[in-house]
Amino acid sequence: MQSPGEVVVYVAHDQDLSEPILKDFEAETGIKVKPLYDTETTKTVGLVNKLIAEKNNPQADVFWNNEVSRTMKLKDEGILAKYVSPNSLDKPANMRDAEGFWTGFGARARVILYNTDLVSAEDAPKSILDFTQPFWNGKFCIANPLFGSTGSHVSAIFALWGEDKAKKYFQDLKDNSMAIVESNGMVRDAVVAGEYLAGITDTDDAYEAISEGKHVAMVFPDADDFGTLFFPNSVMLVNGGPNPENGKKFIDYVLSAKVESKLAGSQAMQIPLGKGVPKPDYVPDIEKVNSMQVTQEDISQNLESSQRYVQETLLT
Known part of the structure; x- marks a missing residue:
């Protein structure tokens, strides 16, 4: 009792x-x-x-x-x-x-973290779309998209763009040799170590590295376009x-x-x-950063189909 x-x-x-x-x-x-x-x-x-x-x-x-x-x-x-x-x-x-x-x-927000020893502020990615470009081939990472905030981010992109455009984007990332690591913390650590030039992670992981004086910087992506999640x-x-x-x-x-x-x-x-x-x-x-226009319900409703896609296509 x-x-x-x-x-x-x-x-x-x-x-x-x-x-x-x-x-x-x-x-x-x-x-x-x-x-x-x-x-x-x-x-x-x-x-x-x-x-x-x-x-x-x-x-x-x-x-x-x-x-x-x-x-x-x-x-x-x-x-x-x-x-x-x-x-x-x-x-x-x-x-x-x-x-x-x-x-x-x-x-929290989904942000781009990049290594400032290896990438200049001028060349730093400003959009999640930048990672489809040839320059970034094999040089960027994300956390396992079946779990946590990365899974929610995938779902939000499906909700915002629709299934066809979202699938093409993730296929382009895969074709550009996107690395998948275990967690957002490992994205941070890999970027800090220079194993990858940049990665997509959460503000808490990014700020932890910045506050410790690591040579990294954080970008709120797509501020001039569809916004940050x-x-x-x-x-x-x-x-x-x-x-x-x-x-x-x-x-x-x-x-x-x-x-x-x-x-x-x-x-x-x-x-x-x-x-x-x-x-x-x-x-x-929060009201001063351009926010991705998806509701929490939108993300939830797209979670199952986006996770199925990740399981069947992105992780194979």
Whole structure:
């Protein structure tokens, strides 16, 4: 029997970045957090499948996901309970569920990271389309597109361009000897080491290298065209979880300006969604960067077909 003084949180966000938030919540509320973290390589997918498997006997109260597309799957499967936190109301409408099943916070962006010792600012890729050019043949990498934010990015491109144009783009990347590494962190490490001149990764991984003084720089791609993909963390209440009231308290906490400010100032460099959240100057204002015009629902709806394409074509 679980005591009323605890909350079970499944966390797809990186443990080294999320754990301090959980500890702060414990210190401030006295509620004991029992976390379950995911691994970097099966990020998101493993916990989503676990929550679905536990549908008839829920073990978690809250899921802190590191993106949204697979959150939609949980909503569709009836895994989530509605909860509209008072702290959700200042988040942009396209970053929260209209029915109250999940709320986004602390966004990341998909960015290009390049090695400044090997590529000049002038020659640096400004668009994800640049990687189809002969100059980049065999010189760039992405993370495994079946998982995490890379999978969501593929799905967003399918949603934005339609299936035919998206498939041609990814075939062009494959024909241009695109390297696929295990994770976004490995994209960062490979670019830092000069194994590849550039790669597509997330702002948190890119900023980690920049903050450590590595010889790399970050580009928000396609700023003058179809825009950069932003995707938030999402937090949600699990339907039938053992400690729903503590779950709601935890959700209120992670959606607070204080937590968004901490995430913005952390190594994750997560971009606040709430209005007027204090943040370092180097963290961009989300409304000042041209954002890819796809909804979280669009990404979710294209996930299955885009993943099938990745499995059958891109990874063969």
